[in-house]
Amino acid sequence: MAAGSHISRLPLFLFFLSFISFFLLYNNFHPPPLTSPLRHSSDTSRDLSTSSTSSSLLLPSSPSLSVRHVLFGIASSSRSIIHRIPLISLWWDPSVRLFVFVDSPPRTRSKRRIEENRFPFPVLVSANASHFPYTFKRGLRSGIRVARIVKELIERTDISKKEVRWIVLGDDDTVFIPTNLLETLDKYDWRQWHYIGSRSEMWSQNNDHGFDMAYGGGGIAISLPLAKVLARNIDTCIKRYHYLFGSDGRISACLAELGVQLTHEPGFHQIDMHGDISGLLSSHPLNPLVSLHHFDQVDPIFPFLNRSASVAHLMSSVMRDPRRALQKTVCYDRSRNRTVSISWGYSISVFEGNKLLLDLLAVDKTFWPWVRGSNGEEIYMFNTRGSRRRDKCKDPAVFYLKNIISSGSGDKTRIESTYSRYMPGWCLWTASVKNLRLISVRSQRLERFKDKPLRRHCCDVLPSSTEYKMKVDIRECKEGELVAMYT
Numbered sequence: 137m138a139a140g141s142h143i144s145r146l147p148l149f150l151f152f153l154s155f156i157s158f159f160l161l162y163n164n165f166h167p168p169p170l171t172s173p174l175r176h177s178s179d180t181s182r183d184l185s186t187s188s189t190s191s192s193l194l195l196p197s198s199p200s201l202s203v204r205h206v207l208f209g210i211a212s213s214s215r216s217i218i219h220r221i222p223l224i225s226l227w228w229d230p231s232v233r234l235f236v237f238v239d240s241p242p243r244t245r246s247k248r249r250i251e252e253n254r255f256p257f258p259v260l261v262s263a264n265a266s267h268f269p270y271t272f273k274r275g276l277r278s279g280i281r282v283a284r285i286v287k288e289l290i291e292r293t294d295i296s297k298k299e300v301r302w303i304v305l306g307d308d309d310t311v312f313i314p315t316n317l318l319e320t321l322d323k324y325d326w327r328q329w330h331y332i333g334s335r336s337e338m339w340s341q342n343n344d345h346g347f348d349m350a351y352g353g354g355g356i357a358i359s360l361p362l363a364k365v366l367a368r369n370i371d372t373c374i375k376r377y378h379y380l381f382g383s384d385g386r387i388s389a390c391l392a393e394l395g396v397q398l399t400h401e402p403g404f405h406q407i408d409m410h411g412d413i414s415g416l417l418s419s420h421p422l423n424p425l426v427s428l429h430h431f432d433q434v435d436p437i438f439p440f441l442n443r444s445a446s447v448a449h450l451m452s453s454v455m456r457d458p459r460r461a462l463q464k465t466v467c468y469d470r471s472r473n474r475t476v477s478i479s480w481g482y483s484i485s486v487f488e489g490n491k492l493l494l495d496l497l498a499v500d501k502t503f504w505p506w507v508r509g510s511n512g513e514e515i516y517m518f519n520t521r522g523s524r525r526r527d528k529c530k531d532p533a534v535f536y537l538k539n540i541i542s543s544g545s546g547d548k549t550r551i552e553s554t555y556s557r558y559m560p561g562w563c564l565w566t567a568s569v570k571n572l573r574l575i576s577v578r579s580q581r582l583e584r585f586k587d588k589p590l591r592r593h594c595c596d597v598l599p600s601s602t603e604y605k606m607k608v609d610i611r612e613c614k615e616g617e618l619v620a621m622y623t
Contacts, residue, residue, distance in 0.1 A: 201326075206301070208304050209237065209286065210307070211305070212307075213240075214241065217238055222444060223444070224308065227313065232257075235289065236260070268280045268375060272379055280383070281383075282382075283382075285305060287370050290363060302326055302359060302360060304357050306352065307352060309430065312427050316459065316461075317357075319459070319584060319586075320332075320357075320401055320426055323586065330359040331391050331398055332356075332399045333400075333404050335400065336351050336506075337407070337518070338514055338516065341408050345381060346388055349398060350387075350398055351384055351406040353430060354406035354429055355429075362394075365394060366387070373389055373390035401423065403425055404426050407433075412435045414534075416502075417437060418477070419518075422590040440536070450481065452540060453537055456481075459583070460579065463479070465478045465594065471599075474486055474569065475490060476595070478577060480610070485532035486532055486533045488532075492620070495521065498518075498521040499516070501521065501523060533569050536558050537553060539553075540554070551581060552576060552577070568603055571604060573605065575606045577609075593610050594610075
């Protein structure tokens, strides 16, 4: 019993000893202030090295994107460069950093012409790529050379001194709208890996070459950190993917191996079509127009001008108000029972009767596919309406841009664009449509804000005392306003 009594008192003694120790430690403990002093950089670095937070989130925010932050690499050839310079000049200005790459030194006549015009953007001869394998039947080996432009841009230009954030690749027949390109890229953190562009409009093209590939003619934008990594690896990728058709496929394959997929931006346009593309241009999405391509493969976009004059005519309106270019606005003339569909800076369609907005947003199938099937039909990557083989008298009355004037400056700029009737009618339209010849559209220069979602604008058909001319005002829609004739 004595031994047992001694053992039972031992835990009690240890408990009191622990309690006294805790009490003494607690009273000597001084908690840190609520605002802790900064730690040494070595301590901070050690903590950050084990953190999963993205390093870009710890960097100060970058200034807004400007044209000096973009470096263009344009693929051309010694035979085509002289014919493409006027097209490039439509969107290029001295603030744009651009290098044109050709396969061999331009022919004497072309070189003399370049020197005579003293174009400030350099024309570089691509490095020899003949040792790389290429096995695509009936393909063009130039796809290898063009795929390496990103590598040559990194290696042959001093990127660090040029404040470059983005590499943008395109063809010599690609027309970029720099303002809208900057606005599109500014949505993304250039310090992260981004691969941006758009697919072909044709399902069959995407099925053959890739749905997750940015088509080069529409333009490919690659953030600088990713472009540097791509440049280091592109040659080995070219060797592995010798069986692919073009440069864009090789770039896409290499980026896929790096774990990067395409970010689709609808403002880039490959234009894999033939014939009359007015239906596509008059149904542009709300995203700003970034690029157009293949103008030499389609009909003149203004039927009363040739190809080159047509593109220049369109660009005259695009440069006045780039963010509004091709933006669709629909309004209704209830007094005369007409529907007015505006593709700003390009064309206006006037329909008899009430046409619902959803029907008008579909692309009018005025064009032929890039590669025709046995029946000439194709599946597109967007909703379509109409048919190429149709009664033209059932089409709307179409008006194309005639001229454009502006007044004021900045976001107070007021613009008036005038559209004239093309092929006015032998069809049995009502007098209100048949006699209409001119449409005047007034608008304010469109300004977009980075964090503001896109919303279509509204318009009003103004009262008129004549059937010869129509006046329309474009404005922001009111809260809760519906685009419909009857609500």
